[in-house]
Amino acid sequence: MKVGILGSGDVARSLGTGFVASGHHVMLGSREPGNPKIEEWARGTGGAGSGGTFTEAAKFGEVVVVATLGVASSDVVRLAGPDYFTGKVVIDATNPLQFDGSGPPRLAIGFSTSAGEELQKLLPRARVVKAFNIVGNAHFYRPTFPGGPPDMIICGNDASAKETVTHLLHEFGWPNVIDIGGIEGARELETLCILWVKTALKLQSFDIAFKVLRK
Numbered sequence: 001m002k003v004g005i006l007g008s009g010d011v012a013r014s015l016g017t018g019f020v021a022s023g024h025h026v027m028l029g030s031r032e033p034g035n036p037k038i039e040e041w042a043r044g045t046g047g048a049g050s051g052g053t054f055t056e057a058a059k060f061g062e063v064v065v066v067a068t069l070g071v072a073s074s075d076v077v078r079l080a081g082p083d084y085f086t087g088k089v090v091i092d093a094t095n096p097l098q099f100d101g102s103g104p105p106r107l108a109i110g111f112s113t114s115a116g117e118e119l120q121k122l123l124p125r126a127r128v129v130k131a132f133n134i135v136g137n138a139h140f141y142r143p144t145f146p147g148g149p150p151d152m153i154i155c156g157n158d159a160s161a162k163e164t165v166t167h168l169l170h171e172f173g174w175p176n177v178i179d180i181g182g183i184e185g186a187r188e189l190e191t192l193c194i195l196w197v198k199t200a201l202k203l204q205s206f207d208i209a210f211k212v213l214r215k
């Protein structure tokens, strides 16, 4: 499958590496062509990874991932061109974090909307699925923890899009995928990111992930 990833940061590159390792072809996109972080990443992918602009990555992907600064993702999609997302599964890995210079981040929006919902509103003809936003990028691919694989929680309005993302998550080594319903569930998933950050700071470890215990 061809995967377009909007972003050049750690999240985009970690996801890109995971998709390449799963046998997919990946293009990472940035505001400017020739982003050095993307070029370096692409050199390590054995030809399966490439770089381009946000527009080129959105056009390239059969599945498109938004992995940019959360509060900039609407601008990024407008820059890329919303038409290039039409009919596609769009994975929203962002969190709309607001940093005030001290302490952990807060959500820039919440309660009555979320980054996931705003993305779906901006792309009414795409099928947005929130995923990957509740864990650190070091553990996106083949997460190994003493207590077994963590759970990935996803949400979105389109059942077949969530099936596609669940399949991709299985390839990434996430056997337990919990679907909490429509894209409005992004409000809780984005809040869970803040909980993840505060817990990591308290435990002084970013090697943490969520798992639901069942009996």
Ligand SMILES: NC(=O)c1ccc[n+]([C@@H]2O[C@H](COP(=O)([O-])OP(=O)(O)OC[C@H]3O[C@@H](n4cnc5c(N)ncnc54)[C@H](OP(=O)(O)O)[C@@H]3O)[C@@H](O)[C@H]2O)c1
Binding pocket: 006, 007, 008, 009, 010, 011, 012, 029, 030, 031, 032, 035, 067, 068, 069, 070, 071, 072, 075, 076, 093, 094, 095, 096, 097, 132, 133, 134, 135, 136, 137, 138
């Ligand atoms: N850190 C984690 O482990 C983790 C885990 C899960 C989810 N997340 C979420 O994943 C997202 C990406 O995180 P990250 O740390 O990899 O990257 P980031 O530093 O949050 O974002 C970098 C990307 O955002 C773009 N960008 C920044 N400001 C912009 C603006 N004003 N207009 C347009 N584009 C802009 C950059 O474009 P250029 O390429 O042009 O520079 C770059 O592609 C965030 O929403 C984060 O909350 C993070």
